[in-house]
Amino acid sequence: MKILALSGALRRASVNTALLRAAAMLAPAGVTVDVRTLHGIPLYDGDVEAEGIPAAVTTLREAIRAADALLIATPEYNNSMPGVLKNGLDWLSRPSGEGGKLFGGKPTALVGATPGGFGTVQAQDALLSVLRAFGNDFWMGGRLMVSKAGTVFDADGQLVDDKVRAQLQQFVAGFVGFVHKRST
Template sequence: MTRLVGLSGSLRRNSFNRSLLKEAVRLAPEGVEIEPHGIEGVPLYNADVEKEEGVPEAVARLRTAITSADGLILFSPEYNNSLPGVFKNAIDWITSNPSGGGKVLSGKPVALAGTTPGGFGTILSQNAWLPVLHTLGADIFSGKRLMLAHAGKLFGDDGRIADEENRDKVVQFLAAFGAYVSVKG
């Protein structure tokens, strides 16, 4: 079994990116399991807090989950043609060196996914993640990326992706990343 962590980078109650993560969990191919996580409870990074109080519980949980997984998928919104600050803040905490997080993403297969009500499917957010992941030594999966536009029309009342074309994009993306991670493992 290939075990992946899916991390959604939005705090919004009705987040489209969290919905996409939930749909990915349901559409994962045989032999691939996606454990869904969020960034709720991660405080603003503060090096003093890290030094004096250690790692917050929410961060420690994410570190453990990611460390024990075979790969990671970031489900990232796009803010101002870049990545959201709250998501970057969570990744900064998770990978912070003084408290032992410096190697959490080192060599870890990481894929990018996202959806937006806009027409360009979070492409600029995904581009903005690349130097961050490169700096952290992640094994950035470049075989496919999942970018779904017009998120407002994407999900039906049952929370599922309504149309076959977009559902198929999720399936193809997960199959490609799952295969990449399993060959590596």
């Protein structure tokens, strides 16, 4: 099984990208987690689209299409998902109708990490609203929202909190089980 893990953050030291790297290391045997970011995707502009879909969008689209499932990690900015993630999804949904073709029926799970104390519940809710429009097959068996992420990861982005590690491992295993059930 191949899971594409998409980080909604661009920062080199992103705790959300670190969370996805940790998920890749904790994935069950036989499961590959391919961590990707939205680097290189320009701001959506219809004039740019008219000239052709940017290569970074096409590359990410093909990687999502080839994956069995999608795991998205989102930061929470101002009580919602970051603009860079929404922008990436907007590009992936172009031309019109592409969002449903790409994401329709794709098993999808959401995670998120934040330095704050309330997790990423509002960002995940906002993201669900956007992805529902595409027809993703959401795994509602679990949600993972990591609070106070500065204490959970070390300076090198390594997951150092045993409780969060156990929660992440259980989350990934549950999602993999959901994807397996869908494919049988």
